Each structure stands twice: as C-alpha cells, then as structure tokens.
Amino acid sequence: MNIEVLPLPAFDDNYIWLIRKGRDAVVVDPGDAAPVQACLQAQGLTLRAILITHHHGDHVGGLKDLLAAHPVPVFGPAGEHIAAVTVPVDDGDTGILPGLELPFRVIGVPGHTRGHIAYVTTAADVEPPWLFCGDTLFASGCGRLFEGTPAEMLDSLDRLAALDPATRVCCAHEYTLSNIAFALACEPDNPDLIAWREQALALRARGLPTVPTTIGHELQLNPFLRTHLPEVRRQLADTLAQPAPDRLAAFALMRDWKNHFKPKTID
Ligand SMILES: [Zn+2]
Structure with missing residues (x-):
C-alpha cells in the first residue's frame, strides 16, 4: 500500500x-x-x-x-x-x-x-x-x-x-533539541544521545523536522523510556540528591525535574 x-x-x-x-x-x-x-x-x-x-x-x-x-x-x-x-x-x-x-x-x-x-x-x-x-x-x-x-x-x-x-x-511537537539538552543532563555519556544531538542540530539548522523518530531509537536515548536502567536511576539520584529506588520513583523525579529544567548552554 x-x-x-x-x-x-x-x-x-x-x-x-x-x-x-x-x-x-x-x-x-x-x-x-x-x-x-x-x-x-x-x-x-x-x-x-x-x-x-x-x-x-x-x-x-x-x-x-x-x-x-x-x-x-x-x-x-x-x-x-x-x-x-x-x-x-x-x-x-x-x-x-x-x-x-x-x-x-x-x-x-x-x-x-x-x-x-x-x-x-x-x-x-x-x-x-x-x-x-x-x-x-x-x-x-x-x-x-x-x-x-x-x-x-x-x-x-x-x-x-x-x-x-x-x-x-x-x-505532535518539535521539542527535540530542548529534549536532548535535558536527556544529556540525565545521561551525559550516552553515545547514541551525543550522536543524535549532532544529527538533530544539523536537521534544525536546515529547517527540517527531526521527526518521525522510531521506537527503537527512543529506547536507546529517551531518558523517560530508560528508568529501568540502574545507571540512569543512579545518575538521577546523584544529580538531584534524592532517592530513585525504582522505575516509578525515577520517572516521577525525572518528569518533575524536566518541568523546570533550564539547559546550561543554548544551542
Ligand atoms: Zn496537549
């Protein structure tokens, strides 16, 4: 079809x-x-x-x-x-x-x-x-x-x-660059995320959409889909100085942090 x-x-x-x-x-x-x-x-x-x-x-x-x-x-x-x-x-x-x-x-x-x-x-x-x-x-x-x-x-x-x-x-939104800035605060060393940032910046510089993305791509670098990973929870708990013992606690902390997150650098 x-x-x-x-x-x-x-x-x-x-x-x-x-x-x-x-x-x-x-x-x-x-x-x-x-x-x-x-x-x-x-x-x-x-x-x-x-x-x-x-x-x-x-x-x-x-x-x-x-x-x-x-x-x-x-x-x-x-x-x-x-x-x-x-x-x-x-x-x-x-x-x-x-x-x-x-x-x-x-x-x-x-x-x-x-x-x-x-x-x-x-x-x-x-x-x-x-x-x-x-x-x-x-x-x-x-x-x-x-x-x-x-x-x-x-x-x-x-x-x-x-x-x-x-x-x-x-x-339904082109929020990718600001989302990537937040994702990097959650996972500063994620190589897929670092590579994606370059791609997304290049797309936006040409006025092109960064979407559609894929589920597989999101699983590799979207922090909200990665709270099952102990290293993601540990980084979050260290950064916010609050406990993130399980997925739900980590997700709730992460979502709340994103609500008032200001990236350190503006691209
Ligand atoms: Zn809405």
Whole structure:
C-alpha cells in the first residue's frame, strides 16, 4: 500500500500529521485549519477523515473550519469531551481510515490528559507501522502530566515502548533539541544521545523536522523510556540528591525535574 505521511508545521512548534494515499488524505490533530487547507489545495487532495489524540486546543482548534469545508468523520478519544468527534474510540478499538483503507488500532495512553489515545497502523503491507501519539511520547522526551499521574504516564509509555522497534513515531511537537539538552543532563555519556544531538542540530539548522523518530531509537536515548536502567536511576539520584529506588520513583523525579529544567548552554 503506497502510504505517505508528512508533518505540516503549525503554530510555533506543532506538527499536524497528514497521511495520504493517492488523492485521499487523513489528518491528525489539526490545531489550525490553515496549513491543512493549504496542503490539500496545493497537492489536490481530498480530506477523508480526521484523527484526534486529545482535547487540547492546539490539537482540535482547526476542527470547526475544516469540517465546514470538509464534512468528514472525526475519530477521537471516547474519554474526553470533544464536541466534533463523530467516532469515539478507546483502548483496543480497531478501525479503518476512510479513503485510505488503512487499518489501525487505538492505544489508551493517559497521562498528558486523562483520555489521551494514540493510533498505530496495522496493515501488513505498511511496514514499519506508523504511530500517531500526540503529546505522549516525543522525540527524546515525553509530554507533561496535566491530568494524569506519573504511574499512568509510565504505563502509557511502556505500552508504546513495547511496539515494534521499527515503528515510526509521529509526535505532535518539535521539542527535540530542548529534549536532548535535558536527556544529556540525565545521561551525559550516552553515545547514541551525543550522536543524535549532532544529527538533530544539523536537521534544525536546515529547517527540517527531526521527526518521525522510531521506537527503537527512543529506547536507546529517551531518558523517560530508560528508568529501568540502574545507571540512569543512579545518575538521577546523584544529580538531584534524592532517592530513585525504582522505575516509578525515577520517572516521577525525572518528569518533575524536566518541568523546570533550564539547559546550561543554548544551542
Ligand atoms: Zn496537549
């Protein structure tokens, strides 16, 4: 199946993901209608459906204008109140993207918001799979806990980390460089992280996205997926002078530290 997936930049650092097959397209988290309309027009595409991961304005703000021009089905989290959602879906649900005939599965990933969901493609002939995970897993980082607990978010990240390592991770923000600065504070000697920093800097210098990343790549260097490693917990405990005896304690400390982290050097 000839599927193309591209990030449409929106606002300061959002990505609205557009999935296309031939002349048919589906978009994920259209916080703003304008970049979607521009892309549909420029490429002569027909919008067939919209996917929503969670209720935040920078993910749903474009729904009204898009739906006025394209009355398409809107898939969204059953556990959140989003008026425009016509197909509520929840953890374990499966579906097929209209127009693209692309099958997907829904993964419940509470933490950033209470009802946050992710979508992963399941077509045997679309390899590796594509994951649309909103504000849960970012390249080299993870979302803030606005509504959920550290335990919920850790469990959600575990579910994403268990996907095929080749799965392409389409997150909703370009936060990679600041996430890498924090990741280096957690793991200053991680060679994969040091190499990735150079690659990411080069991409951003050319104005290119650092995403999609992959699950396998994140497992190597995303500190929020690495709290099972004793050396990561030890470094964290030493740096913060607080105990991090287990994964959950370490994850909670790390997430809290990130909330007020200021990198020492600005790139
Ligand atoms: Zn959000």
